[in-house]
Every structure is written in structure tokens, then in C-alpha cells.
Amino acid sequence: MKITRRKLLTTTLAASAAVGMPHVWIPGSRDAWGATLKKGAPLKVGVLFSLTGALAVPEEDSTLVLQYAFDEINKAGGIGGVPVEPVIVDAKSDFSVYSEKTKELILREKVIALFACYTSASRKAILPTIMQRDHLLYYPTCYEGAECTQNAICTGPIANQHSKDLIPYMVENFGKKVFFVGSNYVWPKESNKNAKIWLEQVGGELVGEEYIPLGSSEFGPVLNKIRDAKPNFIFSTVVGASDVAFHKQFKQEGFKVDQMPIASLTTGEIETRAMGAEFGAGHFLSAPYVQTLDNPTNHKFVEGFLKSKYGKNGVTHYNMEETYLSAYVFKAGFEKAAAAVGFENVTPRAIRDHSGGIRISDDISPEGEVWIDENNFNTWLKPKIAQCQGDGTFKVLKSADTHVAPDPFSIYPESGVCTKDGLKAPDGKIRKGVI
Amino acid sequence: MDFGSVLNALILGVSIASIWLIAALGLTIIYGAAGVINMAHGALIMLGAYSSYMLQHYVGVPYLLCIPASFVIVAIIGLILERGLIQYLYDRPLDTLLATYGVSLVLVQGVRLIFGSDPKYLAVPEIFSSNISLGFANISTFRVVVIAVTALLVLALWILFYKTRFGIQVRAVMQNKEMAASFGINSSRIYMMTFALGAGLAGVAGSLFGVLNIVLPTMGDSYVVQAFLMVVAGGGTLAGTVIASGFTGELQSVFAFITNDTFARFVIFLLIVVFLRFRPQGLFAKGGVRR
Numbered sequence: 001m002k003i004t005r006r007k008l009l010t011t012t013l014a015a016s017a018a019v020g021m022p023h024v025w026i027p028g029s030r031d032a033w034g035a036t037l038k039k040g041a042p043l044k045v046g047v048l049f050s051l052t053g054a055l056a057v058p059e060e061d062s063t064l065v066l067q068y069a070f071d072e073i074n075k076a077g078g079i080g081g082v083p084v085e086p087v088i089v090d091a092k093s094d095f096s097v098y099s100e101k102t103k104e105l106i107l108r109e110k111v112i113a114l115f116a117c118y119t120s121a122s123r124k125a126i127l128p129t130i131m132q133r134d135h136l137l138y139y140p141t142c143y144e145g146a147e148c149t150q151n152a153i154c155t156g157p158i159a160n161q162h163s164k165d166l167i168p169y170m171v172e173n174f175g176k177k178v179f180f181v182g183s184n185y186v187w188p189k190e191s192n193k194n195a196k197i198w199l200e201q202v203g204g205e206l207v208g209e210e211y212i213p214l215g216s217s218e219f220g221p222v223l224n225k226i227r228d229a230k231p232n233f234i235f236s237t238v239v240g241a242s243d244v245a246f247h248k249q250f251k252q253e254g255f256k257v258d259q260m261p262i263a264s265l266t267t268g269e270i271e272t273r274a275m276g277a278e279f280g281a282g283h284f285l286s287a288p289y290v291q292t293l294d295n296p297t298n299h300k301f302v303e304g305f306l307k308s309k310y311g312k313n314g315v316t317h318y319n320m321e322e323t324y325l326s327a328y329v330f331k332a333g334f335e336k337a338a339a340a341v342g343f344e345n346v347t348p349r350a351i352r353d354h355s356g357g358i359r360i361s362d363d364i365s366p367e368g369e370v371w372i373d374e375n376n377f378n379t380w381l382k383p384k385i386a387q388c389q390g391d392g393t394f395k396v397l398k399s400a401d402t403h404v405a406p407d408p409f410s411i412y413p414e415s416g417v418c419t420k421d422g423l424k425a426p427d428g429k430i431r432k433g434v435i
Numbered sequence: 436m437d438f439g440s441v442l443n444a445l446i447l448g449v450s451i452a453s454i455w456l457i458a459a460l461g462l463t464i465i466y467g468a469a470g471v472i473n474m475a476h477g478a479l480i481m482l483g484a485y486s487s488y489m490l491q492h493y494v495g496v497p498y499l500l501c502i503p504a505s506f507v508i509v510a511i512i513g514l515i516l517e518r519g520l521i522q523y524l525y526d527r528p529l530d531t532l533l534a535t536y537g538v539s540l541v542l543v544q545g546v547r548l549i550f551g552s553d554p555k556y557l558a559v560p561e562i563f564s565s566n567i568s569l570g571f572a573n574i575s576t577f578r579v580v581v582i583a584v585t586a587l588l589v590l591a592l593w594i595l596f597y598k599t600r601f602g603i604q605v606r607a608v609m610q611n612k613e614m615a616a617s618f619g620i621n622s623s624r625i626y627m628m629t630f631a632l633g634a635g636l637a638g639v640a641g642s643l644f645g646v647l648n649i650v651l652p653t654m655g656d657s658y659v660v661q662a663f664l665m666v667v668a669g670g671g672t673l674a675g676t677v678i679a680s681g682f683t684g685e686l687q688s689v690f691a692f693i694t695n696d697t698f699a700r701f702v703i704f705l706l707i708v709v710f711l712r713f714r715p716q717g718l719f720a721k722g723g724v725r726r
Contacts, residue, residue, distance in 0.1 A: 052544070054653055056552040184697050212696050215657055217648040218454070220447040220578075221691030221699070227573065228440050244554065244649040252575035252647075254566025274554030274649055278564065313553045 037112070037344050042085035043078070045070075045330070046105035048116035048126075053093025054215065057240065057270070058319055059118045062140065063088060064310040065320040066115055069327035071308070079331050080338045087111055095125040102126040106133050113138060113330055113348055118319070120144060120187050124435055127152065131433045136348035138330060140323035142265070142287075144190030145378075145408035148418035148434040151348070153355055154378045155329055155370075156322040157288055159187075159194040160410040161383055162265050165400055166286035167198040167235070169385050170263045175232025176204045181222060181246070184211035188237035191265060193411050195235055207231050212238060217245035223253045226260075236264040243267055244275040247283065257282035268317040269392065277392035287318035288381045289367040290394035298366035321366050325379075328365070329372060332358045352377070356420065370403070376418035378406030439571030444692035445685065450578040452684025453585040457643065458658040459665035459676050460588060461636035467671040468609050468629040471521060472532045476662060477655025478539035479634050483509050483641020484650045485546055488555045498559050498646075502584070505642040506635040513634020517627050525626065539655075547652045555650035563646070581643050588636065592673055605629055668707050670717025679718055683707070 037043070047066050049059035067086060074083040087109045091098045098117065105111050106129070113136040117123040120143050130137045130151045137152045145158035170178070178199060182188025188211065199206060207229040210222045226234065238246045243266055250262065263284040269291050272280030291302060301324065305311045333355035337346045340354060356374035370381045380403040386394035409415050409423070415434075416425035422432040458480065465473045473479075486508040487501035496504060516538060524531045559577065566575045596602035607615040608625045616622045641655070648654060665683065669675025683703055690699035711717075 052547070052552075054656070056547075056653075057554060057651065060552050210695055213700060216696070217644075217657065218451060218687075218696070220451060221444070221688055221696055224440065224443050224447060224573075224692065227443070241554070241649040241651060241654070245647065248564075248647065249575065251564050252566065252577050254568060254573060254575065270553070274556055276556045276558060312551065 044111045046111040046114040047086045047088045050093040051090040055093040062323045068310045098122045138326040140326040148423040155326045161404040163195045171204045177231040179231040180209040182237035219249040234262045269315040272392040280388040289318040289321040301366040448685035448688030453582040456680035457585045457640045459662040461633040463676040465633035474536035475539040477659035478542035479637035480641040481655040483638030484645035487642035505638040509638025510631045510635030514631040517630040557645040670720040672719045675719040
């Protein structure tokens with residue numbers, strides 16, 4: 001291409017005009033990366049989970065149950081009179097896709113909030129983008145805590161809530177000696193740090209601790225070590241496909257569930273179905289929800305979901321229930337924000353600011369009433385201890401008497417306390433966006 | 436560190452070796468005989484597991500019969516694959532790599548579309564879900580089954596390649612395709628048969644892994660890397676793969692016993708890299724002309 005003098009002149013002029021008067025070319029910041037809400041137009045939310053790849057097993061269910069929840073909300077009149085429109089994107093189990101699609105959902109689709117992620121690794125991949133845009137993430141599953149961002153709301157148990165009752169219960173019923181087995185990444189290691197504190201309090205003894213590469217299916221060496229260490233029970237934070245292999249090989253190697261059960265934070269209905277009920281029966285699970293919870297709200301949820309077009313996988317489990325709750329936390333938060341600042345002025349920031357203390361009553365929440373903490377925006381809930389039965393369902397043996405408070409920095413008191421505005425260090429300094 | 440634990444670790448090493456080996460057998464045949472870098476190997480393993488699941492769940496075939504049936508089904512799929520695609524690409528090794536990778540994506544997503552992405556379940560006879568205990572030595576019955584099937588397959592392959600007419604033809608084609616063809620061997624047919632055989636072996640591996648592990652569309656991914664390592668370290672020959680698998684299996688078990696599983700893997704991969712630095716052609720490189 002030849003550059004004529006005229007072309008050069010016009011280009012330069014246009015360029016300098018763009019630099020000189022940015023507001024002409026770049027829309028105001030709220031238009032650019034906030035959602036622009038119009039009364040009557042549907043409310044767009046981003047749903048970013050993996051539908052393909054290694055993480056598809058739990059995350060496909062998350063997508064399905066969210067669609068179910070939004071359908072239910074829309075049928076009941078939507079939020080503030082408008083329907084919710086989920087924008088569903090496949091993250092392909094690839095962490096770079098998670099962060100890329102997060103940008104796309106915020107900038108191009110202009111969603112008002114995101115529901116995303118199952119693993120801590122993917123959450124940590126997208127949080128910087130979310131914080132940069134001052135946007136809002138609903139993280140609908142259990143995680144390790146030790147984060148204090150001003151842009152996330154979590155509806156699952158964090159490490160300090162998850163094993164609090166399980167460890168004393170197992171020590172009391174089976175004995176003091178325990179062996180920790182986990183997948184080799186951040187969540188199991190942080191969870192085990194918490195579990196050690198509970199174990200110390202009840203005078204238990206840790207006879208071994210082993211971590212298995214994520215996705216590995218060879219448990220022979222670990223089971224041999226367990227055979228030598230002779231613990232009274234095993235505490236497991238093994239996740240995903242490995243968890244199924246672990247339970248199968250446990251029985252195949254001749255271990256007896258009544259003499260040395262596995263107490264797990266992750267082995268729910270979907271895992272027991274994949275391994276076969278005979279490999280799951282007798283083991284223990286700590287979770288806020290199991291499919292067989294006996295209350296009218298849960299009966300309605302289970303029946304409604306399994307009959308709907310989203311219920312093709314045939315179970316409801318704790319991760320799905322936590323995801324279902326997140327849709328209602330969003331609804332309540334949005335409505336509260338709309339009442340305070342007006343429907344058209346609701347921003348992700350406003351929703352988050354009005355979400356503290358939101359209660360999801362037991363006529364909506366299948367696990368019973370829960371509420372969002374006003375400081376760290378995790379969820380107050382009642383962890384339950386359940387045992388897998390011969391048919392693969394779980395029977396609740398013990399439910400916490402009172403709601404357990406989420407405390408993301410419980411084992412790192414020197415870091416400070418998570419408040420609404422940021423992580424407050426012991427010396428009074430506040431750090432924002434700690435991940 | 437008492438004697439019983441060490442013995443258990445060594446026995447387990449044999450079992451781990453048999454798992455590595457059976458995952459790599461099909462790949463060895465395909466790579467060794469036809470020179471095809473078959474990236475679809477993991478998908479073929481997965482198809483083996485799904486064939487067993489399908490036969491068991493919809494037809495009611497007992498598990499032990501599912502193993503040979505999976506061999507036949509996946510071998511037929513391999514045959515179709517070879518006739519429809521691979522046979523046009525023998526002179527272009529890089530293209531086979533891409534083409535087979537593409538095939539694996541198609542197979543994995545195809546299975547996901549048909550069966551869904553939730554994990555499936557393979558039932559086995561009650562006797563397989565327990566263990567054999569001889570004093571201080573312990574091993575699970577199913578691991579013994581895997582070792583036995585692997586040993587049988589290795590023996591059968593050895594007889595096939597070294598004691599039959601077909602084996603002589605395969606080895607002739609391996610050494611020099613043009614020369615073998617000029618002696619009246621139909622090399623195209625030999626390639627077709629070996630590819631189908633390799634695929635069938637992956638099918639058997641899949642139907643066994645479905646019991647040890649989980650049945651998922653992506654289940655083959657975790658086996659394909661270690662299978663390639665065994666084939667490359669072994670030099671692409673049957674004996675090489677057997678010995679490479681034996682060593683790595685024992686090493687993994689012993690290192691995992693002394694330290695932990697993560698470190699054991701690190702050591703194994705490091706040793707293989709060092710080994711290949713000094714012997715890039717692998718343990719037993721085959722003679723003759725390499726394409």
C-alpha cells in the first residue's frame with residue numbers, strides 16, 4: 001500500500017482526535033464493562049463451567065442445575081420483573097480458557113454477574129480479571145478459604161467448616177489413629193492443615209500423610225503404606241476420577257470398610273454411582289447436603305430437578321445443591337440492591353455490597369436455612385456427616401447443632417481477619433483483593 | 436522397613452509394570468510394525484472400556500467375556516480407521532500424528548455425545564473385588580488378573596511374531612517394505628492387520644482399566660503418555676517394551692514405598708529422560724531400514 005500525503009494527514013488527524021477526545025470514541029466506563037440494564041430486557045448472567053475435558057464430570061452438573069434454577073426463577077416472575085438469561089460458555093477444562101472467557105463475558109456479553117469454576121486453580125485464574133473489572137463471581141462449591149476478595153460470594157463450605165465435626169466423630173467411633181490421603185494440589189493440603197487442628201483437639205494421632213498426583217489412578221503404594229501404618233480410619237481429600245479409583249482399589253486390596261472406613265470430604269452420590277455402590281457402601285462423607293435429606297424443600301428440589309430436562313444424570317449431590325443456592329443468593333442480592341439504588345443503576349459492585357447477611361430460608365434451600373457472612377461473604381451452614389448405604393445413597397448420621405461460621409483465615413491468624421473492605425491485618429492495615 | 440513391606444512393594448511393582456505394559460502393548464505393535472505414531476491410542480483404550488460397559492449394561496454379557504469381545508470390537512474400529520484414513524498417510528509420519536490426534540478428539544467427543552459425560556460403571560464378579568493374602572504378602576485378585584492377561588498377551592504376541600508365517604511377513608515388512616513386497620508379501624494387508632491387532636490390544640487394556648479406574652470419555656488420556664514413554668524407552672520392540680515397563684513399574688513401586696508417589700513419578704520421568712539422552716534409539720532398537 002502506498003502512503004499518500006492525504007492518507008497520512010487524515011490518519012494522523014483521526015488518531016490525534018481520538019487521543020484528544022477519548023470520550024467520543026470510548027464509551028463511558030460503565031457502558032464499557034458494566035452491564036447496561038434496561039427495564040424489560042432480560043438479565044444476563046455468565047455461566048462458565050467446563051462441559052468438555054477432565055473437569056466435565058462435576059462442572060456439567062453445575063451448568064445443568066443453574067439452568068434449572070434460572071428456569072424456576074423465571075417461571076416465578078424472574079428477578080425484579082425481568083427474566084434471567086444465562087450465557088453458557090464451555091471452559092474446556094483449560095485454565096487459560098477460563099480467564100479468556102471471563103473477559104469475553106464481562107466485556108462483550110456485559111453480564112451482571114458470573115457463576116463459575118469448580119477447582120481452586122480455575123478460580124484463581126479468573127479472579128484477577130473479575131477484580132480488575134470490579135465484577136462479581138459466584139463460586140458455588142467448597143474450597144480452602146485463605147482468600148479475601150471484594151468480588152466473590154461462595155455458597156459452599158470452606159476448610160474450617162468442612163471437617164470440624166467429621167474428625168471428632170470418626171475419632172470417637174473408630175479410634176485415634178488416622179491416615180490422610182489427598183490429591184496433590186492446594187485444596188487437600190489446606191483442608192488437611194485444618195483437619196490436623198481438629199485432630200489435635202480430640203487427641204488423635206496422625207500416622208501418615210500421602211498425596212497422589214491429580215488424575216492418577218494408581219493407589220497400590222499408598223494402600224501398602226496404609227496397611228503398614230494400621231490406622232483406625234482414613235481421612236480423604238482425593239478428588240475426581242482418582243477418588244473412584246481409590247475406593248475401588250481399597251476394597252480390591254482387601255481392606256474392610258467396617259474396620260477402617262474412609263471419611264471423605266468429596267465422595268458424594270455421583271462418585272459412588274461411578275464406582276458402584278458396593279465399593280462406596282460404609283464410607284463416610286461430610287457435606288452440607290446429601291440427596292436423601294428428608295425435608296419438603298429437598299423432596300421438591302430432587303423430584304423437580306430429576307424430572308426436568310436437566311436431570312439426565314440422575315442424581316443431585318452437594319456440589320449441585322450449593323450451585324442451586326448461588327442462583328437464589330444472586331436473586332436476593334440483586335433485589336436488595338435494586339431496592340436500594342434503583343433497578344437501572346444496579347452494578348456488580350452494588351449486588352455484592354448488598355449481599356452480606358442475605359438469608360436463604362429453608363423453603364428455598366434444600367439443605368436448610370443458610371446465610372451469607374457480612375464480612376467475608378462465605379456461607380453459614382450446617383455440615384452433616386453421612387454414611388454411604390448399600391444402594392449408593394447417603395444416610396445422615398449427624399448434623400451440626402448450630403450453623404458453623406465461615407472463617408477463611410482460621411489457621412492463619414497472623415494474616416488477619418477478612419472484612420467487607422479487605423483483609424484486616426493485626427496491625428490494622430487493610431489489604432484489598434487477597435488471593 | 437520390614438521384610439513383608441518390601442516384599443509387598445516388589446509384588447506391587449510387578450502389578451504396576453503389568454498395567455504400564457498392557458497400556459503400551461497395542462502402541463508397540465502399531466509403532467513398531469507400521470511406524471505410525473498413534474495419538475488415538477488413548478481413545479482406543481477408552482473405546483475398549485465403553486465396549487465392555489455397553490455389552491454388560493445393554494446385552495448382559497458376563498465381565499470375563501467382555502474382555503475378548505472388547506478386543507474384537509476395538510480391532511474392527513481400528514480396521515475401519517486404518518482403511519479409511521491411516522493407509523493414505525504411511526509415507527507422511529507427521530500427518531499421521533495430526534490425523535490420529537484428530538481421530539482421538541472425534542472419538543472422545545463422539546462417545547460423550549452418545550453416552551454422556553457422567554462416569555460409567557463396570558461390574559465384576561464378587562471374587563475380583565477382594566484380595567489374596569499369603570502371610571505377609573498381599574495382592575488384590577484383580578491385579579493378579581491383569582498380570583495374567585498381560586502375560587498371556589505377551590506370550591501370544593511372541594508366538595505370533597516369531598513362530599507363525601504372518602509374523603515372518605510382518606517382520607519382513609518392518610525391515611524393508613519394498614523388498615518384502617517384491618517377494619510377494621501384500622504389505623498393505625500386513626499394515627491393516629497389525630493396526631487392527633494393536634487397536635484390539637488397546638481395547639483389552641481398556642476393559643481392564645475400566646475396573647481398576649473410572650469409565651469416562653477422557654480416561655485414556657492418563658495412560659497414553661506413559662504408554663508412549665514405554666514404547667520409546669523400549670525402542671519400539673516387544674522385548675524392549677516388556678523390559679522398560681518392568682523396570683519402571685518396579686522403580687515406581689519402590690520409590691513410592693521409600694518416599695511418596697509424587698516423588699516416584701518425578702524420579703521415573705527424570706531417569707527416562709537421562710536414559711534417552713544417552714540411548715535415543717531406546718533399549719532394543721530394531722535392525723533394518725527405518726522409514
